[in-house]
Amino acid sequence: MHNKSVAELSRELESGKISSVELTREYLGRLKKEDEQLNSFISITEEQALADAHAADEQRAAGKATPWTGVPFAHKDIFCTNGVATTCGSKMLANFVPPYDATVTENFRKAGAVCLGKTNMDEFAMGSSTESSHFGATTNPWGLSQGEKRVPGGSSGGSAAAVAARLVPAATATDTGGSIRQPAALCGVTGLKPTYGRVSRYGMIAFASSLDQGGPIARSAEDNALMLNVMAGFDPRDSTSIDRDVPDYTATLNEPLKGLRIGLPQEYFASNLNAAVEEQIRGAIREYEKLGATVKEVSLPHADLAIAAYYVIAPAEASANLSRFDGARYGYRCEDPKDLMDMYTRTRAEGFGAEVKRRILVGTYALSAGYFDAYYLKAQKVRRLIQQDFIDAFQEVDVLMSPTTPSPAFVQGEKSNDPVTMYLEDVFTVAINLAGIPAMSVPAGFVDGLPVGLQIIGDYFSEARLLNAAHQYQQVTDWHQREPQ
Amino acid sequence: MQWDIVIGLEIHVQLATRTKIFSGSSTAYGAEPNTQANAVDLAMPGTLPVPNEQAFRYAVMFGLAVNAEIERRSVFERKNYFYPDLPKGYQTTQLERPIVGPGYVDIDLANGETKRVRIHHAHLEEDAGKSLHEDFHGMTGIDLNRAGTPLIEVVTEPDMTNAEEAVAFAKKLHGIVTSLGICDGDMSQGSMRFDVNISLKPSGSETLGTRTETKNLNSFRFMEQAIAHEVERQMDILEDGGTIVQETRLYNGDRDESRSMRTKEEANDYRYFPCPDLLPVEIDDAFIEAARNSLPELPDARKARFMEQYGLNDYDAGLLAGDSKLAAFFETTAERGKDAKLASNWVQGEFSARLNAEEKPVADSPISGAQLGDLVVRIADNTISSAGAKKVFEALWTGENDNVDAIIDAKGLKQVSDTGELEKMVDEVLASMPDQVAQYQQESDPKKQKKMLGGFMGPLMKASRGQGNPKLFNEILLRKLGT
Numbered sequence: 002m003h004n005k006s007v008a009e010l011s012r013e014l015e016s017g018k019i020s021s022v023e024l025t026r027e028y029l030g031r032l033k034k035e036d037e038q039l040n041s042f043i044s045i046t047e048e049q050a051l052a053d054a055h056a057a058d059e060q061r062a063a064g065k066a067t068p069w070t071g072v073p074f075a076h077k078d079i080f081c082t083n084g085v086a087t088t089c090g091s092k093m094l095a096n097f098v099p100p101y102d103a104t105v106t107e108n109f110r111k112a113g114a115v116c117l118g119k120t121n122m123d124e125f126a127m128g129s130s131t132e133s134s135h136f137g138a139t140t141n142p143w144g145l146s147q148g149e150k151r152v153p154g155g156s157s158g159g160s161a162a163a164v165a166a167r168l169v170p171a172a173t174a175t176d177t178g179g180s181i182r183q184p185a186a187l188c189g190v191t192g193l194k195p196t197y198g199r200v201s202r203y204g205m206i207a208f209a210s211s212l213d214q215g216g217p218i219a220r221s222a223e224d225n226a227l228m229l230n231v232m233a234g235f236d237p238r239d240s241t242s243i244d245r246d247v248p249d250y251t252a253t254l255n256e257p258l259k260g261l262r263i264g265l266p267q268e269y270f271a272s273n274l275n276a277a278v279e280e281q282i283r284g285a286i287r288e289y290e291k292l293g294a295t296v297k298e299v300s301l302p303h304a305d306l307a308i309a310a311y312y313v314i315a316p317a318e319a320s321a322n323l324s325r326f327d328g329a330r331y332g333y334r335c336e337d338p339k340d341l342m343d344m345y346t347r348t349r350a351e352g353f354g355a356e357v358k359r360r361i362l363v364g365t366y367a368l369s370a371g372y373f374d375a376y377y378l379k380a381q382k383v384r385r386l387i388q389q390d391f392i393d394a395f396q397e398v399d400v401l402m403s404p405t406t407p408s409p410a411f412v413q414g415e416k417s418n419d420p421v422t423m424y425l426e427d428v429f430t431v432a433i434n435l436a437g438i439p440a441m442s443v444p445a446g447f448v449d450g451l452p453v454g455l456q457i458i459g460d461y462f463s464e465a466r467l468l469n470a471a472h473q474y475q476q477v478t479d480w481h482q483r484e485p486q
Numbered sequence: 487m488q489w490d491i492v493i494g495l496e497i498h499v500q501l502a503t504r505t506k507i508f509s510g511s512s513t514a515y516g517a518e519p520n521t522q523a524n525a526v527d528l529a530m531p532g533t534l535p536v537p538n539e540q541a542f543r544y545a546v547m548f549g550l551a552v553n554a555e556i557e558r559r560s561v562f563e564r565k566n567y568f569y570p571d572l573p574k575g576y577q578t579t580q581l582e583r584p585i586v587g588p589g590y591v592d593i594d595l596a597n598g599e600t601k602r603v604r605i606h607h608a609h610l611e612e613d614a615g616k617s618l619h620e621d622f623h624g625m626t627g628i629d630l631n632r633a634g635t636p637l638i639e640v641v642t643e644p645d646m647t648n649a650e651e652a653v654a655f656a657k658k659l660h661g662i663v664t665s666l667g668i669c670d671g672d673m674s675q676g677s678m679r680f681d682v683n684i685s686l687k688p689s690g691s692e693t694l695g696t697r698t699e700t701k702n703l704n705s706f707r708f709m710e711q712a713i714a715h716e717v718e719r720q721m722d723i724l725e726d727g728g729t730i731v732q733e734t735r736l737y738n739g740d741r742d743e744s745r746s747m748r749t750k751e752e753a754n755d756y757r758y759f760p761c762p763d764l765l766p767v768e769i770d771d772a773f774i775e776a777a778r779n780s781l782p783e784l785p786d787a788r789k790a791r792f793m794e795q796y797g798l799n800d801y802d803a804g805l806l807a808g809d810s811k812l813a814a815f816f817e818t819t820a821e822r823g824k825d826a827k828l829a830s831n832w833v834q835g836e837f838s839a840r841l842n843a844e845e846k847p848v849a850d851s852p853i854s855g856a857q858l859g860d861l862v863v864r865i866a867d868n869t870i871s872s873a874g875a876k877k878v879f880e881a882l883w884t885g886e887n888d889n890v891d892a893i894i895d896a897k898g899l900k901q902v903s904d905t906g907e908l909e910k911m912v913d914e915v916l917a918s919m920p921d922q923v924a925q926y927q928q929e930s931d932p933k934k935q936k937k938m939l940g941g942f943m944g945p946l947m948k949a950s951r952g953q954g955n956p957k958l959f960n961e962i963l964l965r966k967l968g969t
Binding site for chain 1: 575
């Protein structure tokens with residue numbers, strides 16, 4: 002049962018072969034047992050899940066089911082869940098129980114899906130390894146059979162690891178600079194970062210507001226489509242969400258790929274790329290050619306500036322977004338503050354981890370009088386150039402393809418003391434966030450028994466085309482079906 | 487040494503929208519603390535701002551009323567600083583692209599001249615909450631009801647040269663925003679708050695001196711006092727050869743003293759940057775035209791109309807037209823009373839004096855424009871004297887009775903205007919004062935004569951028990967005394 006996709010589970014529930022309560026019990030049992038070595042969940046909401054499963058079975062019996070009614074899944078612990086602790090992986094919010102749902106949370110609730118709990122993440126989504134969580138690191142299920150504890154990527158490492166280990170068939174995630182695609186790649190699952198504004202950010206705890214975007218992680222492109230059908234849409238509570246019709250993303254999955262024009266950005270196949278990874282990606286592209294696609298090399302001239310621009314803009318926004326965590330109204334407050342300044346300084350010194358503090362400091366510096374023009378304004382100019390690179394590229398091709406990461410999952414602890422090396426994990430992913438376009442990571446092979454991800458990048462609002470391209474590839478390959486031992 | 491005073495103002499105007507600028511919470515004043523603060527106002531994690539269209543409409547109306555350019559693409563920025571009544575740790579405001587660009591307001595001065603005060607810009611922003619230091623022993627309470635109330639901050643050029651001009655500008659602005667209906671104008675509740683920037687320079691010098699900012703003045707009187715106080719303070723320092731420190735000061739109106747709040751060196755680096763949660767707001771022609779069409783009559787137009795329609799002079803028309811509620815009260819009084827000049831005198835005189843004495847806004851007046859109009863009718867038709875009218879006014883104000891004629895009857899205030907009866911009284915009084923009559927008739931200076939005439943009025947009023955029509959007494963006296 003645990004190997005079934007969302008689409009399959011939905012059909013089984015519909016046929017009456019299994020009830021949501023039975024399914025939920027089975028998943029919960031497996032989750033509680035298997036997650037001890039992975040630590041992919043921060044909280045498991047068993048009672049609530051079973052109550053929701055009961056309600057879902059009644060809905061289905063009443064003939065009021067959606068494809069999601071009764072299907073188990075999990076939320077990244079960055080989405081606010083009414084009445085359920087939402088920690089963002091931080092000590093600062095370890096005790097925070099929101100009195101409201103995120104729009105994404107509300108959408109899944111309305112669709113009748115059964116949330117089993119909240120998945121682990123880098124603190125405030127700042128990281129590429131899910132090692133900076135206050136609730137401990139998550140372990141990648143791949144590599145365990147070799148006796149190694151490898152990172153699942155981050156920041157949505159809990160969601161990716163849980164889906165890879167079949168603890169849930171699907172999980173929500175967020176992506177500010179690669180936080181859906183990089184963990185999806187490292188865990189051998191499929192993930193999609195939608196166009197900025199496609200999925201509401203209301204109730205999704207902000208890291209960098211102009212870059213953050215919620216999206217799905219599941220094993221197949223088809224399940225990603227089913228998730229996006231629930232997640233996407235205009236939300237009057239988010240002024241940056243875009244009022245544009247949401248297509249049925251499953252409707253176009255089976256379109257043939259004949260004539261699809263694929264561009265390979267030459268800058269993403271440069272010297273820092275692991276040769277074995279490149280070989281796997283080249284192999285995937287040959288599959289696309291067999292499916293009728295044409296391939297050409299393109300250039301993104303400002304690609305090498307993306308990391309620098311990103312690590313100014315994202316921390317700058319974060320430095321303001323995280324100011325609200327001051328100990329005054331909710332969340333962590335230090336013991337016995339002497340005065341206001343003491344409350345602020347100790348609350349924030351004790352409540353935030355090292356990486357979050359590093360980024361707040363970097364962002365504060367970049368916005369300071371005398372530095373603003375050289376850093377923040379310059380980075381915004383670079384951002385527009387990067388955006389223009391993509392706009393130009395999409396004049397020539399329909400999608401771009403590249404590796405999602407330069408190398409497969411690394412061993413825990415290997416990069417945690419070297420922030421710059423850690424930041425380079427996102428070298429192929431951050432530009433997509435700066436441009437605001439959608440991109441996926443699709444399992445495309447293995448190197449030394451570890452998954453490799455193919456990144457497929459599209460023009461604004463081309464999610465349906467990306468899902469179609471990924472789905473067609475998954476009809477002729479089985480990388481996404483491989484199960485870690 | 488002679489000094490020139492240079493004054494610029496920053497005025498925070500609370501907009502009278504029903505809900506807050508970025509959330510659906512009510513903006514009503516005076517509710518229990520924190521009952522009008524939702525998840526957005528509390529800056530709960532993941533919550534996002536949604537702009538209130540009405541606040542933009544009001545800001546555009548203001549811009550049009552002060553002859554300003556409207557910014558077509560206005561941008562919100564985050565102003566970062568930590569304070570417990572600022573829940574997000576930043577204030578959402580405007581810096582580079584404020585919604586209202588340069589404009590101007592003309593003010594009337596007591597010497598009859600008109601002066602133009604330029605407006606540098608006006609921007610939209612959210613108000614902070616309130617820190618309550620008094621009510622909790624050793625602790626500070628936070629009330630976030632006000633957090634997120636929409637404000638426009640109006641920034642003038644340093645065009646004013648004394649307290650009179652600054653107060654005239656402040657009153658004019660008050661008249662404009664209340665006439666527009668975009669602010670309730672209630673300064674005691676903080677609906678309008680003034681910051682005054684003051685500097686001195688040697689008379690005639692082109693170089694501006696170092697300025698100070700005195701913050702949060704919430705009445706015209708305090709503003710006038712604070713300016714006088716600060717000018718004197720700076721003058722003392724400069725004349726002693728000292729230098730002015732650029733700083734923000736707080737003025738205590740009850741004690742007429744001020745203290746430094748923070749100097750320039752202590753000022754925050756606010757690290758402004760465009761708010762990524764809010765897209766730039768595009769304002770198109772249709773929106774501006776709709777706002778223009780919804781503009782009510784403004785003080786300048788109303789003043790012109792009052793001069794034309796009621797024959798008021800420039801000064802009276804300006805005073806009455808400046809405040810929309812006072813203007814409306816006057817119009818009711820004038821129309822009911824059928825004598826605009828008399829209505830104007832009473833509205834500006836007895837009525838305004840009484841409101842001021844009791845610190846009441848026009849809206850809280852216990853008497854209506856119609857009642858005062860009825861009173862004006864009885865003054866104009868000589869039924870009562872002005873002394874009698876004051877007694878009627880008093881009775882109306884205290885609520886003793888609400889009908890003018892009933893009060894006149896009950897108090898026996900009706901004037902005697904029967905000339906035969908009055909002539910008899912004049913004859914008797916003149917007969918009893920032969921010396922004064924002779925003196926009067928020998929006097930050749932008409933001024934002195936006029937003064938002596940007053941000497942007969944007292945006994946006449948006494949003889950008529952205060953009910954003789956003084957105007958008629960005067961006429962009869964002049965005739966009988968043979969001038």
